[in-house]
Amino acid sequence: MTAKQRMPDTLFKICRNPLLALMILCCVNANPARLQSASEKTDSLDVKELLKSAYEHQQHGRYEESREVYDQAAKQLGEIIPQTAEANLKLQQGLIELDRLTGKTSAAIKRLEAAIKQTPDQPLLHAVGARLTYETGEYNKAHQYVARALALDSDQPLAHLIQAHLLTDAGKIDEANEGYRWFVRYYNRAQPEDAETLLQIAEGATQYARWNSVSQIFTFVINTVCPDALKADPLAWQASYISGSILQEKYNRPQAADEFTAALKINPRAAEVYVALAFSAIESHDFDLAVKMINRALEINPQSVDALLTRCDLELINGQYQQALKTAQSAADINARSQLVLARLAACYLLLDGVPARESLAALFNADDNSETKTTSSRFTKLTVDLLKQNPKPGYFLYELAQLMEMKRRFVFAEFAYLKTISLMPQLSGPKSSLGMLYMQMGKTELAQQTLDEAFKSDPYHVRVSNMRKVLGVLESYGAIVTDHFVIRYDSKADAILGQYMADYLEEIYPELAAQFGYEPPGKTQFEIYHDAKGLGAHQWFSARMIGLPWIQTIGASTGAVVALTSPTAMKEPFNWASVLKHELVHVFTLQQTKYKIPHWFTEALAVRSEGSARPQRFNQLLVKRVPKGEIYSLEELDGVFVRPKSSDNWNFAYCQSLLCADFMVEEFGEDALKKLLTSYQNQRSTEEAVKECFQISLAEFEKRYHGYLKKITGSLKGYRTESTRSFKELQKDYEADQQNLALAGEYAANLLSHRKKQEARELAQSVLSRNPAQPQAALTIARLELLSEDLPAALAIMQPALKAKTDDVELLGLAGKILLKQKQYPEALAIYEAAHKKYPYQTEWLQGLAIIYRHLTEDQKQKEALLKLVYLDPTDVDSMQELMYLYQSEGDLKETLHWGQAALQIDVLDPETHECLAETALKLKQPELAIREYRVLLQLDGKNTEARYQLANALFESGKKQEAETEVEQLLKLNPDHAAGRELKAKL
Secondary structure, eight states, X not given: OOHHHHHHHHHHHHTTSHHHHHHXXXXXXXXXXXXXXXHHHHHHHHHHHHHHHHHHHHHTTOHHHHHHHHHHHHHXXXXXXXXXXXXXXXXXXXXXXXXXXXXXXXXXXXXXXXXXXHSTTOHHHHHHHHHHHHHTTOHHHHHHHHHHHHHHOTTOHHHHHHHHXXXXXXTOHHHHHHHHHHHXXXXXXXXXXXXHHXXXXXXXXXXXXXXXXXXXXXXXXXXXXXXXXXXXXTTOHHHHHHHHHHHHHTTOHHHHHHHHHHHHHHOTTOHHHHHHHHHHHHHTTOHHHHHHHHHHHHHHOTTOHHHHHHHHHHHHHTTOHHHHHHHHHHHHHHOSSOHHHHHHHHHHHHHHHOOOOHHHHHHHHHSOTTOXXXXXXXXXXXXXXXXXXXXXXXXHXXXXXXHHHHHTTOHHHHHHHHHHHHHHOTTOSHHHHHHHHHHHHHTOHHHHHHHHHHHHHHOTTOHHHHHHHHHHHHHHTXXXXXXXXXXEEEOTTTSXXXXXXXXXXXXXXXXXXXXXXXXXXXXXXXXEEEOOBTTBOHHHHXXXXXXXXXXXXXXXXXXXXXXXXXXXXXXXXXXOHHHXXXXXXXXXXXXXXXXXXXXXXXHHHHHHHHTOOOOOXXXXXXXXXXXXXXXXXXXXXXXXXXHSOSSHHHHHHHHHHHHHHHHHHHHHHOTTHHHHHHHHHHTTOOHHHHHHHHHSSOHHHHHHHHHHHHHHHHHTOOSOOOOXXXXXXXXXXXXXXXXXXXXXXXXXXXXHHHTTOHHHHHHHHHHHHHHOTTOHHHHHHHHHHHHHTTOHHHHHHHHHHHHHTTOOOHHHHHHHHHHHHHTTOHHHHHHHHHHHHHHOTTXXXXXXXXXXXXXXXXXXXXXXXXXXHHHHHOTTOHHHHHHHHHHHHHHTOHHHHHHHHHHHHTTOTTOHHHHHHHHHHHHHTTOHXXXXXXXXXXXXXXXXXXXXXXXXXXXXXXXXOHHHHHHHHHHHHHHOTTOHHHHHHHHHO
16 A cells, blocks of 8 residues: 555544644635645756756757657646746747757657647747747748737747748848848847847847958857857757857868867757758868768757758759759758759759850749740749749848859859849848859959959958968969950969960960861960968968869869969979969860860860870889779769878879770770760760760760779789788788798798898798798898898898799899899899889880990990880970980980970970970070070079070171170170170170
8 A cells, every 4th residue: 555545544633632732724725825836846846957958968969858848747747737938938938959960850849739739829829939940941930920929028038039930031121121130239239148048149140240340249149149158058069069069161161160069069969069960071072071061960869951952952062963952952841932952953953954145044033923934844934933932132042052153163053143143132242252263263363352352341251262372462463465365374483484484385385276176265365373472382272263262182283264273383292384374275175166065074084185195103013903803983973082082092093094084095995985975965965965976886885894994904914912811810810821931931931020020030031031042022031131230241142042043033133133233233233123014014114224224335326215114104204304405415406406305395394404495406406596585594593504595696796686686695794704705796786
């Protein structure tokens, strides 16, 4: 029997004593309120503690535990009569927010409706209803909730916030602006201190600051409002999230990251923060991290529209337009009225169905409601018409759509959309910033300067805008060379020589590319060469020029309208600037010719192929490493790899695969295969349609044959060591299990040495060699140990048995060859290098050794052959080019001397000796203009070279340029008054 069951019986027994019963009854009747109050106080205290605990769980992201505690509070609250209104409101508010945070929106709305039915005059509930229905696109209901909330409490902050949002989505921008301004006024008037109100003020005031270019408000929100919210409620992770979002918006990534980290420290399951981190990852091109963050957000809140939209953006970046459309439609199922959702749907329609002409767009946005132009069958047109009926000023729709189309290089549409956004919602600073950045990509620097200056006035905290204005400042100080087809901008102090050589080279290759592609870009293409300036490196300026931020992976890049590159004269590692120029110019041709429809992989294939060099060594190494494992990208995957490589190897392999795909098409379908495919893209075909149209096979069959071609190429590559997939411990285990396997033992000995276990390595290697003196890895191990004491003869002697056995171990051959070269045993070294080159013709190290050996053996013809192979395999090998120049000069082959001297300048344009050789050769070839130019350049580099100045003066004199010759003779005689030939020339003048 329970205590409750026993209590009536006990009371009955006590009350059998009339006097005692009377005393008890008197006590009960005298203090009924007092007894009830004490009970309620205890219960209310318990409920209060439970609600507090549930809220703490919720703010820490422990949503399941929070729900359990809220349920306990609800049960206990149900036993209190009458219920505490404040506690019941907190309970319902907590449960609704919990449903909202975990994607249970329908449950949240049902719970809200029940709560309002129970307490119809509670303004907060109506405000919460406004937010829920606004977030699900039920704008009519949201309006009703807002009206009721404000009727009950004219200062209800959440209701004011949703009202301003609704006015924005109705195109009532002036009224919406007043709605956001209310938060500034309310803060000044009421000075609220609770975290919830402060957070709503932060959101509303920030929007007012965006629209009205009040930068001080951003600072105030970050430095005062959000910290005050955290002070009032240390669990208010939303404060850090809001601060981080503002900083992220201004491209202040480090501080934004700090704020997001702080938010997650409080609530590691804040879906909004993971979406923000995904956005940051996309901006940094860390797409794998972005996917991880998006998935995390959707695990927490499957109804997160922002997470779905970010996933859609990633799919658009990867060219997965159909999948992006499905994702956008999933977001529309949650909120079909959101301008951000509609922008993604519109982008998918445009990319799948085609982009209307600018005139059609203008007609669409300027037509009357009854205009016939609005009834076309285009999905984009229908969506836009429906939106304009509801919102005549859809600024956010246009702004988001412009950014998406700019990302896909549909610059004409993006420009139209940015301009239209600015005309409809001039309050927004973002479109001005983006338009300025777009103009930079389009090469319209004057318009960019004007637009970015205006954007900076509106938003001085925008890092990319600030950086780009600095770039424009640097660019303004640059010189310009204008040719028939190009404008070259360069640092006139550091790169005056380079700029002129680049201009000449571009004009030289232009006719070739115009004929190859059957197309000429309209107008002059601008090339910008960035050098060190104002304390920043050349590559930082180049990166800022291309993306507004200080790092980009490449040394050159093209937007299709403008090309920028890091100056080779500012780089530590040399590169062939002519190859880079040609590569980027091909992008200009192909992107403009196809109206940017060409896939990334194909424009890269054509660009790399145009360079005319052998496949880089790294490409061959990656082929050997990946193709046998089947690690081959599909054509669809390739585009994504270019913009989101996990590693430099992935990036290089994407280039490798693209190049070999072009080679495959030529071999399989003929010389005109590439031109056919380009024409199909020009006609706006998809890759699947283009392949079928050009080659009459399916894309699947195309890729099957292409993969077969890759396997064939890979099979022809020899001597490339694949990286062992075994760890040291695994190798050790394998060796211990099979100690009689001498090849395995030799490999293990070599690994012991690499792990600095010298004594063990020596003992094991000696043991192996005692049984097989020709085991290459064991011999290599001992040889390396001998080299530690610089005993070259001993190292060489231990490798002799393996060499006599004609080993193909690349490492052993390389070490033996180097020792022989160091000992100047050229005939012996020759045998190794010739054999190795025959086995491994694509490896440059053997050719480098052969060139040295042939030079010392004075076998000029063989030396030339080795050098010619070298520069084909490595187009940055300036030393070999210069060596070829001098070899041909010694033979009297002036044309080849000229050719290789000019090739050397395409890597090191500031080498005085090369210019001098070219000048002398030009004189012998009776090309006085070229000689004059080369002598002038030589004197820029070495002004005290009196012989060069004399030769320049003489060439000018013989060309009939007496006045210029006179000037040079005077300079010469100032440097050396006794220069006999100079004095004689002066007499002639």
